[in-house]
Amino acid sequence: MDQHEHHSRLFKVGGAQVSRFEDMRLITGNGKYSSDWNAPGQLHACFLRSDRAHARIVSINFDKVGQIKGVVGVYTGADAQAAGYLRPPSFLPPTGKGGMKARVPERPCLAIGKVRFVGDPVAMVIAETHLAALDACDLIDVVYEDLPAVVDPEEALKPGAPQLHDDVPGNCPVEAESGVEAPVMEAIAKAAHVTKITVDCTRVTASPMEPRAALIEYTADTDSYVVHTPSQGVNMTRKQFATYANLGEDKFRVEIQDVGGGFGQRSTVYPEYVSMMMAAKALQRPIKWVSTRTESFLTDTHGRANLITATLALDKNAQFTGLRIDWITDQGAYLSPTGPAGHIRNATSCMNGVYNIPALYGHFKVVLTNTGWVAAYRGAGRPDIAYAIERVVDAAALELNMDPADLRRRNYLALSDYPYKSATGSTIEIADLPGLSAKALALADWSGFEARKAASARKGKLRGIGMSAVIEPTGAGSYPRDEIDISVDGEGQVTVHTVAHSQGQGHETSFAMVVAEALGIATERVKIRQGDADRAPHMVGNHTGGSRSMVGAGTVCHIAANKLIDAGKSLAAEDLGVEPSQVSYGKGEFTSAHSKKKITLAQLAAKKTLAAKGEGTFISTFPNGCHIAEVEIDPETGITEIASYLSVDDCGHVVSHTIVEGQMHGAVVQGLGQVFGEHIVYDKESGQMLTGTFMDYIMPRAGKLKSIQMEEYTTLSKLGPLGIKGMGGSGCTASLPALVNAVVNALGVRHLDMPLTPSKVWKTIQQTNVKH
């Protein structure tokens, strides 16, 4: 039997699960998001932000704010200096190419001496009401001395470019490399054909629908802080606060419930929060701040912003012999914790894509520009590298006049090639692209495309088809292990604690399904508690990000439940009058064939403490898939409609098909958003952001993607007991190249950079018509 036929729905309990447990509060208005937290006596913060891209701060005069009733205080960079809140954490490795020392600039929580992008916080006003704080910001006079700004990463790298930070010469914090250069250059030199393409994986913003917000309370007795803010995991938030503020993690208690979307953008502790700590402590009152959407556009971490050149060498049989990747990653004005590290690590991990490419070399330049900072965003480098590879492969097929599906087929790694050690040092566990893509091509009727194209042409439409075959690393964490605490009470209710935190992924349901399955009980009897403020500091575990949580914490739910059964057997043995080895467990009951007695989980827990801790450490799993899109373009207006979208994915074992399908929908549409409209644009002269509202930033709306035909083709991961691969971002990784390949195919051009807006597509049609 093929491996992919093993994916029968192991989760019988879960099969019946339709509604999620978290839904009831969310559909009735009883969710609790960050801006829903309030504390008695709270004050309100407002931030005065730089209205220019690059300038020296000559003076700040806030004498007039006293005119506004209710203003309690104003804080500036001088206060940040005094507090020492100068340096957010960075996960960037300390050395880069050739031992080059990474230069991570300071980012004071309020600007000191200079502002470096439009939106940089300059002063914080604290007042009794939000409106008073807002009015007071208008009365602060800041005198600036403008400096030349640079918003383009290639310009920023040139000699003579404006310098953002004195301690980062050339605006380049680090250069990094992966793989070995010489063999790739040799492959290129000897190649029968070389295809080189530069793609702009554009700057976008995650735009979770919940804007940032924070409530920070100071506790004088213990000189510590209680924090409520959107987070992807309370322990990572505590750690980042501690690093930024030079305090122990024990000084931070993070209390959160619902998080309105994350996508990587909620993995950062932002300077506003740290600024608020100063006021909370000085004024001994809770401080609340809620971001506007415009502030979100300006100051939330952006995503992607990578300019990637891929050079692919092919031999005379169209076999790939080498791939060189030259990557400029624009990080904005400062380095976020996750930004540069994630883009380099994740791109390196799957630099060969799904192909057998014996020689690989990647060269990364991290660049600072006068723009908002950049961090992980739904895939964090994974969609970017997949986009570059799948575009260069399509361009090669075009140049060689080959069917792109055929070119891929010739170069796929076979199931038997896995585990595959890549030339960048990555061990990729398992995938079966020859089988998976054959299924996709058949379902999409790839070979029947010409007839559909002709039918579209009769309607005056240009039709295109595009495919992508992608793989990505998911699941490895930055903490040494993931822990799950599990216990049962006298009512038979099972409580499970995790420090992974859902921002919509639905842990309360999917983790409960794993536990219920292991214990043979109804899912309703399992309560998942995420990031419990009392317990979390005593638990080790990763945040939710990088499509990680079902691989890590979810799998550990299974391990913990089994440990609970083992612990229960020992405790039950006494009651059942037998040895622990003579106790069996099933469906919530401990039984003994010897004594013909039984005791339920509830009965046992009523008598004795029934609890266990599960743990596990996980390396990357490799979800993969093949997506095929067909588009129809109206040549008169340039608007693109998605005629069909098919995905065949290998996510390993699936716990909740409902949730996995929902994740896939969302991820594919986020990719579609970037392809067709989303783009953070700065004016090259002034450095002002031109896309600071939803009036100009083109979010995908209902109907742009009408349906997705979703299919599975599964190979199980053996890295954990459940065979799971992380999948939350994979739809994005596959949809970027599939959709761009389809549009490029429809237009008959070699490449077109995102966003493929109607005006850009129309212009391209005009230009190619001229050429004909």
Add this chain to the structure above:
Amino acid sequence: MAKVELKINGKQHSFDVEDRTLLVNLIRDHAQLTGTHVGCDTSQCGACTIHMNGMAVKSCTVLAGQANGADITTIEGMAKDGKLHPVQQAFTECHALQCGFCTPGMIMAVSGFLKDNPKPTDDEIYHGLEGNLCRCTGYINIVKAVKQAAKAMSK
């Protein structure tokens, strides 16, 4: 200061607020009903959608004073006697929400346009959802939920 008297979810309220207070702030901060959310500043996202005299409106783009005397329904008032509104029911059954932040506004918008158009076509559903943004679901299950709710309500 303005005195605003209005009914919210069947209950009469009276508030003294600054003239520049938005209806959404009155609902969230003064009436302390935090199920109505704010997701943007430009009247695009629809997270703040409520019903004002039976019609779906964006409460971030209505002054509290304009709502004087109005009959307001928020997401908290949709379930009656412990029974979910059919749109709420359909949203959970169709997995039409993930993070849930846009959901109250979506439910209010959908229940609003289904009143006027109980049997919408797919295109009419897309048209009806133009005032609401969702970042998690790709809208596919939301559209499915609208159809299911329409079916349930026509029974």
Add this chain to the structure above:
Amino acid sequence: MHTFSYVKAGSIKEAGDLLAANSDAKLLAGGMTLIPTLKARLAQPSHLIDIGGLPELSGIDAKDGKLTIGAATRHVEVSRSAVVKKAIPALAYLASQIGDPQVRNRGTIGGSLANNDPAADYPSAALSLNATIVTNKREIAADDYFQGLFSTALDAGEMIVKIVFPVPAKAAYEKFPHPASGYAMAGAFVSQSGKDVRVAITGAGPGVFRWKDAEAALGKKLAAASVEGLSVDAADLNEDMHGTKEYRANLAKVMTKRAVAKLAAPAAAAKSKGK
């Protein structure tokens, strides 16, 4: 928002008096443009005079070949009105395409015309049909009313009371919505009354304008092919990151062609998206 005083006017006269007495006062009807502007702190009126609920400003009526719509009539009412659908179905369709459902439930025709956003929908209908803008002081022909970017013939202290549309023989509206905001990137309202064809283009330029070359060609033959060889002069059109002047000129032409095609096939118009 900056501070202001909110006043609910009890009559047109009271609103006019308040407006006359406070030079920095602004009228508020639906507020769909004004309130976001205030939230962005881009305007600082002393008073907001709420005329949204005035009965004198509401009502839809058709007689003697004229359709009269009160200034405070909401887009949703125009889009659903049986009277409008019978007299000028294209106007009901236009109203159904403004913004989104929640915006249509609040926004008013008078507010839209008073604001004269270059990408708003209503100005194209008013100009194409040469509607009469009736204010608390006088009557203004649409030909004289629109004066470019956010600019109209309204004097300080003047307010729109109602709009009178001559009922055409045929009319159609087509727009290409901006992919983010939903405003018209270009919209074309084409109407025929007797031998007269008028084409009004919104969205593409700094204000609504008539495409007279197309009018002349369509006056000879009302068919999409008539405008095929023509082009809108791109020189004065808008240009931004969402589209060049040339793109907007093209859209204006394409929307005109599509509106004309709809005129020729009224059954198709009824099937257009939305309700």
